[in-house]
Amino acid sequence: MTDHSESLPTVAVVGLGKIGLTLAAVFANHRYNVFGADINPDVTASVNQGISHIQNEPGLDELVWAAHQNNALSATTATAEAVSQADTIVVIVPVLTDEQNQIDYRMIDRAVEDVANGIQKDALVIFETTLPPGDTENRFGKMIKDISGLRPGRDFDLAYSPERVYSNQIIHDLEHYPKIVGGINEKSLERAADFYKTALGCEMIEVSSPETAEFAKVAECVYRDVNIALANELARFAEDKGVQMTEVINASNSQPYANIHSPGIGVGGHCIPIYPYFFINKGLSEGLTPLSRKINDNMADYAITKIEERIGSLSDKNILILGLSYRGNVKEPTKSTALMLIDQLQEKGANPFVNDPSFSDREIRLYDAAPLALNDQHCSEIDVVILQAFHDAYNAIDFSHFTNCQLILDGRNKLNQKDINRLGIAYEGIGNEGGLPF
Ligand SMILES: NC(=O)c1ccc[n+]([C@@H]2O[C@H](COP(=O)([O-])OP(=O)(O)OC[C@H]3O[C@@H](n4cnc5c(N)ncnc54)[C@H](O)[C@@H]3O)[C@@H](O)[C@H]2O)c1
Structure with a gap:
């Protein structure tokens, strides 16, 4: 094995989660010497053995292994030390919102303090985490300057480039989606753009x-949230009118300017339910953006009301939620609608059960x-099934074991209503008129 790493340009990737590890592995396979940093020692230990801790990301296992074999990727919990060895520093540690939807900077603030303690003169720092507009320069540039004494734009370069990839296809998207980049001055922009051209191609x-660049990323998320809210509003109205929303969408979207999104039981994940608050909390407090958040967050409640209308009180009912993840084929429980459903079912005195092939029983x-x-033989004791996330494994579900089930609420409009009705079980979709058992 030849070790090429010594002569290669150096990058520190701070935060080795789903996105950070993928970036680190891709950079390392594009002739960069990558120092990964993460506060979780289990993550750094596995990366140092050439093993990806992220599941269901096509191609990632192989890239991490190849980078490890070439000595191009190492990981540490000592972020400042990793940063001190790098020409370019990429920060990809999440900013979340708390229970009151206020912006929670705790994780990234800690990471940036570490960056400031390690940064060397003439380094380039790029933030990739989705941020409220203005934060790269006004919050983090200032924080690095206050701690390190180095001035952004003079002693180090500073840029922002949002990560716009989709879980399950990150490696593909990194190569195929254009990378948006903005710098605090011309040199920062040029250096950041040159870096991505070679490191991602x-x-x-x-x-x-x-x-x-920060605004563009948040705007993408708001666009999705507002359009999903519109689809949900239309779906509820279609139900009122006895019209099938799935049929409406197929018909409407045949016109090139129509792109009605899919209605559903809720919006979850790292991005769409969180980032609109980066506008709402910074002044966009009225209009479509906050209203859409409300409409989408009400969908779980709406689904539960539909169930109550069909079967009466939920007290002591056994209700199975299919999918703990916020969407199909990923293992991501952040802001999943399943969590809202569990809470609301418990408040109603029901017994919530969960199935999700990606999670162990202990995790559930x-x-x-x-x-x-x-x-499980206890499937025969389930009264209602709610499809929350449509994993591929659910294509082949045999509901005939659910001998006591009265209703299946299809929160993603994916199941076959006729097959369900044939088993003597009622069906309800979102925006799709329910079918009674034959
Ligand atoms: N997941 C997605 O699909 C997606 C898509 C587009 C953009 N993004 C952006 O990427 C960001 C990261 O997403 P992710 O899915 O990789 O998150 P993740 O939760 O999988 O990973 C975050 C990592 O950061 C580490 N970390 C936390 N605090 C740290 C600190 N102080 N120093 C070093 N490491 C620290 C954690 O241990 C974890 O490994 C998101 O916040 C978002 O802005 C994510």
Whole structure:
């Protein structure tokens, strides 16, 4: 094995989660020497053995292993030390919102303090985490300056480039989606754009400031949230009128300017339910953006009301939620609608059960629900099934074991209503008129 790492340009990737590890592995396979940093020692230990701790990300296991074999990727919990060895520093540690939807900077603030303690003169720092517009320069540039004494734009370069990839296809998206980049001055922009051209090999969209790049990413998320809210509003109205929303969408979207999104039981994950608050809390407090958040967060409540209308009180009913993850085929419980459903079912005195092929029974119990395998004999005691996330494994579900089930609420409009009705079980979709058992 030849070790090429010594002569290669150096990058520190701070935060080795789903996105950070993927970036680190891709950079390392594009002739960069990558120092990964993460506060979780289990993560750094596995990376140092060439093993990805992220599941269901096509191609990632192989890239991490190849980088390890070439000595191009190492990991540490000592962020400042990793940063001190790097020409370029990429920060990809999340900013979340708390229970009151206020912005929670705790994780990234700690990471940036570490960056400031390690940064060397003439380094380039790029933030990739989705941020409220203005934060790269006004919050983090200032924080690095206050701690390190180095001035952004003079002693180090500073840029922002949002991560716009989709879980399950990150490696593909890194190569194929254009990378938006904004720098605090021309040199920062040029250095950041040059870095991505070689480290990712993708097309670049250079914008006039980090704030524009930050705004563009949040705007994408708001666009999705508002359009999903519209689909949900139309779906509820279609139900009122006895019209099938799935049929409406197929018909409407045949016109090139129509792109009605899919209605559903709720919006979850790291991005869409969180980032609109980066606008709402910074002044966009009225209009479509906050209203859409409310409409989408009300969908779980709406689904439960539909169930009550069909079967009466939920007290003591056994209700199975299919999918703990916020969407199909990923293992991501952040802001999943399943969590809202569990809470609301408990408030109604029901017994929530959860099935999710990506989570162990122990993990499911952490969310206050009982795990249930789809071949378990207790399936016959389930009164209602709610499809929350449509994993591929659910294509082949055999509901004939659910001998006591009165209703299946299809929160993603994916199941076959006729097959369900044939088993003597009622069906309800979102925006799709329910079918009674034959
Ligand atoms: N997951 C997605 O699909 C997605 C898509 C687009 C953009 N993004 C952006 O990427 C960001 C990261 O997402 P992710 O999915 O990789 O998150 P993640 O939760 O998988 O990973 C975050 C990592 O950061 C580490 N970390 C936390 N605090 C740290 C600190 N102080 N220093 C060093 N490491 C620290 C954690 O241990 C964890 O490994 C998101 O917040 C979002 O802005 C994510």
